[in-house]
Amino acid sequence: MLSIYPACFFKEDNGYSVIFPDLDLATYGETINEAMSMAIDCLAGRLHWLLQDGEPIPKPSSMNSIDLAAVSTDLGIEPLEAFVNLVSVDVKAYAKKHFEKSVRKTLTIPAWLNNAALEMDINFSQVLQEALLAKVQAR
Template sequence: MGVTSPDLPGCVTVSKDETDAIKCAKEALGLHIYGMEVDGEPIPTPSSIKRKGAAYVLIEVWMPLIRASIKEYSVKKTLAIPAWMDRAAKEAGIKNYSLMLQVAIAQELGIDIKAETPFSHPAPTIA
């Protein structure tokens, strides 16, 4: 089962059934609009669902959640530290090496982590 948007060329998904089609359509719509935002393209207004020859379903996405999920996507990195440093960190009660690395990288790059929240993006787009 294929799902397309007549107002968003290239926004296409394929699903196994109607339930999956709606789920996939929401994901495709959110990612497509996000790409348009990043590229600076205008977001079209929603069109009427009254068209002949096809079944239409209203698909809604809340863009702040889409933006946050893309921005906050984690990338797995493998790293090594000296054994003495691991022992010292454990003795100091440090358990979350990932957070420590994130803080260190942010400091090195001069990034204010507190300012980089999922909702520090533009206002939601209604599509």
């Protein structure tokens, strides 16, 4: 099922800020294409986790009810340009592809490191996921 929410796009010196007023949610992209891609990912993630946690899903506002000037004032920004756009995503399909599917990886580490990690009862998958996520987010 498609979920559609209005998002405020604010052009700034270094890219685009994207705000979902109904969800108290924000993201950013250096280009308009990246900002839209990040908005879709952000929207899918928020709605997916609200559903997972059994939280109520806020009803989307109409595009005409969004006051761009009020949102930018609340954020303390003076955008170069601003507009409201609808962002849509099929949350279940997106989550299945991006959030829920696990992939098996085989890796090689030194024996001494393996032994030390086993002695400390370290979860290899969790450590790898955390390290990869930190690396990807730093990019």
